[in-house]
Amino acid sequence: MLFDRRTLLRGAAAATLSPRLARAAVTDASGRAISIPEEIKHVFAAGPPAAILLYTLAPDLLIGWTRSHDPEECEFLGPGGCDKPEVGRLTGRGNTTNLEVLLKLKPDLILDVGTINDTYVSLATRVQEQTGIPYALLDSRFDAIGPLYRKLGEFTHRQAQADDFARYAESTTATIKGRVDKIPEQSRPRVYYGRGPRGLETGLGGSINVETIEFLGAHNVAAERRGGMATVSVEQVLAWNPDVIITIEPMFAAALKTDPVWASVKAVQNGRVHLSPRLPFGWVDFPPSVNRLIGLWWLAKALYPEQFPEDLRPLTREFYTRFYHKTPTDAQIDSLLTGRA
Amino acid sequence: MILSGHNLTIGYRDRVVGRGLDVALATGDVLALLGPNGGGKTTLLKTLLGLLAPQSGEVRLGDRRLASLTSRQRARLIAYVPQFHVATFAFTVEAVVLMGRTAHGNLFSRPSSADRAVAVCVLERFGIAHLRERPYTMISGGERQLVLLARALAQEPQFVVLDEPTASLDFGNQGKVLREIRALALSGHGVLFTTHDPNHAMRAADRAYLLRDGIRVGEGATGMILTKAQLERLYGTSVETVNDSTGRTAFLPG
């Protein structure tokens, strides 16, 4: 009889997890049936999107963040934002959590928010088998934020609060989408999304990086190919000649203004280079979670300034108070909106 | 000119190979270095060449200390013919011989027409001018040895030092090389070579130096010093002599 890790872990799991009296059978977004305890006190977020989502709805349940936050990020986070431990990530690119440490933390549920595909489903199943902890996989697609919150509310028995968040998200997206749908094709700008130090990494058609941009009906110049992220050359961007450039990289935004190489691009000439705010989480791309909701207003304003005259500041204040549990000061909001904060 | 070593203690960083050695070689003379393996022949050779620093004592060239010369100055006075030449790249014979002219140019110079003329000249001297364009790796062992000799002569040195010049040659080529060694002396060079074969020393050298376990056990004119008794003591084994009617002696291992 050989002691392999799996049996050892399972034994340890059985020993450390105290028996729950009542358990509910639920299905997660991938269709897997999982059995979760009636009472949930600790949830392990498997990656940054899950952590953010959980923090917004139920910060007290979050065991820890995948990476600890910088002081400038902490300024915008309420209680539980920066006093929780760093626990590593369990999924996606680069697994840094030790499974035994995970067991020691005694979570009632592991939450993962991301793309639903075979890889992640099999990962979820495997971790669940190894540790005995229910592993719920939820869909991070931007147009499914409402159902996302409701599902999470179901798991954590906070249906009422979840419903609030879901309705906020749905009404926001409905309002914005409603206005966008009325905009004729020709008035929809061609957008280049640039990341990386030189701004030459971009998201191809359908990639998660440009999800909100494409959601708003703009034309992603890189969408002639579908896929994930890719590198392009300066010449290619010049050939595309986008109307608008969106980036989260302050150095790239600065270079666009001064570097003669970029001077001939329409977006640069018309001053339509937009640097996305990024505290405490990016407003456009990473991590791909509910943080992008406030970014949707910002993006809509950048792409269709006439149709979106709203002042971003009260919107920001409301979003941050509700979702990040801390009301930022006016000064903080102003600095945040420049993108350089 | 005289190349001399005075009271040399020779060896490497971790061990001493020879002590108290005095050697002298004059231009126009041929000196053969004999002795069993591990006795210090190659070490002494390299010390006299300036490739290895003596641990004590000094090597002099004329009235100057060898150590006071730069590699370049040294190369214009002493040339080295190694036993093997490991050819990583298939340089042409001409290219190999031209490398002998290195010490006559400066660091950045390309081979001049004068250099090429010297190269042709030495190749002709050894009768291998027809191999000029051939890659070094595609000629016979004997021809290769001659190319190395030519390279040494291209340095226009006063002394030529050879390490086991006949060791890897076939029987026919051995004689050829020995004749060339004598010819070198006749043209005014001082020649030093190591060998395992006392007969070669007899044929090509004027004087012999016997080295065993790092100590000199004999030195003198080849006719006088190369005797059965001396050789038996040197190699620690019995030696047979063969005499012919004209009084020449040959030695065979016993």
Place this chain on the structure above:
Amino acid sequence: MAVAAAVLVAGLLLALMVGRYPISFAELFSAIAGKLTGHAPAVPSTIDNVVWQVRGPRVASAALVGAALAIAGTAFQGLFRNPLVSPDILGASSGAALGAVLGIYFSLGVFAIQALAFLGGLLAVAAVYAIGGAVRARDPILVLVLTGVVIGALLGAGVGMVKYLADPYGQLPAMTFWLLGSLASIGAADIAPLGIPVALGTLMLLALRWRLNVMSLPDEEAKALGLPTGPLRVAIIAAATLVTSASVATAGVIGWVGLVVPHIARTLVGPDFGRLIPATALLGGGFLLLIDTLARTVSAVEIPLGILTALVGTPFFIWLLASVSKTWS
């Protein structure tokens, strides 16, 4: 040799003509003529921009980097007496890679990243030389090679560590793209930091090329032929490292050029370094120019240079090993 140079110039012009941004031959001609004569070009400023700020620098960099890597490979092959040696043998690429990923990790500016990469390459080789020199041995070359392997492995582990700690959403992709080699972001400002070290190192190696023949002999023979092998070795390593570090700092890690191009050159002009070094520089420049042109025109998305050179280099190398080669014994 003159023919080869002419071919390279033709190649450069051809490369200037193709690209993702549509430019006709007439427009290209006007742009070049405009620059040469000092008059305003008869083409829109965008095209002028593309030719002189984007495509021109990129094409020039490709030729420079290709020449640099090839010449460094040739020099090292001579110095280490081994035709299977690449410019990275002393760890220059690994050191530069570590410098670059550290720069990306600390979110430094682009020029800081390049500077760190350049320094990393130089420091790595200096460390290898210092450590190798401290070990007294009969064969200094072997010691250098072994030390280079060890340090290179250590630096590679460092790169792996930094990638592990990097933010997977932002920094890690940037590091990965950089490590695969690319000239996508070259601008006019990059020419000087690349060109000056490459020019210096290349001039030095060109000047020393006849001595390189002798340096490829065993150390004792080279000394006996009159060369100060110690200082010369330092000079050659320094020159080759200078060009390699500048190339890697600018273009990332591009393998195979320094290994394969010297061989092709050797089959064409023979092993004499007097002819080999210039031939290799021209051939290397042309080779990478071709590869980079493919990398940037085949699709909208850039293909990393390191991948293309490996795809081309590996089968070629296998063919080289399999065929009876008379250029090395």
